[in-house]
Amino acid sequence: MNNSILLKTLAGEKTERPPFWFMRQAGRVLPSYLKLKEKHSFWEMMQNAEMGAKVTLLPVDDLGVDAAILFSDILVIPYAMGMGLDFTDRGPEFDVPLIERDNPLKALHPDPEKLNYIYEVIKQVVATKPAHIPLIGFCGAPLTVLCYMLEGIGRSKDFPKTIKYIYQHKETIKKLVESITELSIIYAKTQIKSGIKVFQLFETHAGLIPFELYKELFFPAVKKIAAAVREENIPFIYFPKDIGTGITQITPDMCDYLSIDWQTPMEVARKMVDTNIGLQGNIDPRLLYSDKASIERTLNTYVNFGSKNQDWIINLGHGFLPDVPYENARFLADWIKRTDWKR
């Protein structure tokens, strides 16, 4: 029997309140996680099945979320494609960004086996999680993954060298996208075999280039990954952050649910997006820097939307930020549960 409020919503069933989970819900805000992080590196925690599963499930207890998301990262795909990756005190770093290579295509050696430890984490989560909590799997979408691979991590969020490279080497970009997509599909399918019940594709940097160029170069890859996931009867959530009015051109063959960033109000998004696609989003994570009364006033503006739209998953417009007070994250989660959604 399906007793998960998230899976019910995704299956089109009515629920008393919208389901919720948060991007970056395990890392960043939980005191229980920050304590573990004092002793163990991110790499250590995500590569150890017991510890990875424990961290994945922390927000279920500490925030009361309706789903867990795998504790891993989008950078595992570049790593499995042969890029040297290290998680240092300064954050993640690649040894040599692809742009510095003479032939980026030749520098890559995709090896799906290098992702095997992640499936052990998934199996351990499935073995230990509460029955009503589904596990969400994920990977980065091709443009976002490509930005980090070409230009490196933490240098610039605007990725100017990547954009220049896209304009100058379109054919190489197409081949790189194909290669990332191929491995992402193997990765997604094996996550499904290991026990995830929902999949989210993170296109965090969709807004970097004009929509028409994004559509030409990256929509085909998103469609392929979506089809591969949905073929296994797993709901597919697509998060193209900062895509703007591009949401009007997202078709039902691209996703079951579309995750909306904080820029577009939910009511406006609902009018713009194909009615066959459900919505997720879009609370500004920075709202949680505010005091509780102000937070609640803003949250109350979502009640009318939630009462009228059963096909809505509450989430943030992007992930939790590291310095958000835990008690405000908890306040948000509790508010969702105590609100009368008038459904």
Ligand SMILES: O=C(O)CCc1c2[nH]c(c1CC(=O)O)Cc1[nH]c(c(CC(=O)O)c1CCC(=O)O)Cc1[nH]c(c(CC(=O)O)c1CCC(=O)O)Cc1[nH]c(c(CCC(=O)O)c1CC(=O)O)C2
């Ligand atoms: O932009 C950069 O410079 C790199 C950003 C960065 C990435 N992995 C990273 C970092 C460093 C950091 O988080 O401090 C490295 C990273 N990823 C993660 C952590 C855990 C932590 O914050 O302590 C960390 C920090 C590790 C460390 O201490 O070095 C975990 C992670 N990344 C991600 C997820 C999936 C999710 O968001 O729910 C999750 C698992 C869930 C969770 O932590 O609660 C996804 C992810 N990683 C990444 C991106 C791209 C863009 C972005 O972060 O804004 C995205 C997609 C997104 O959030 O939109 C890349």
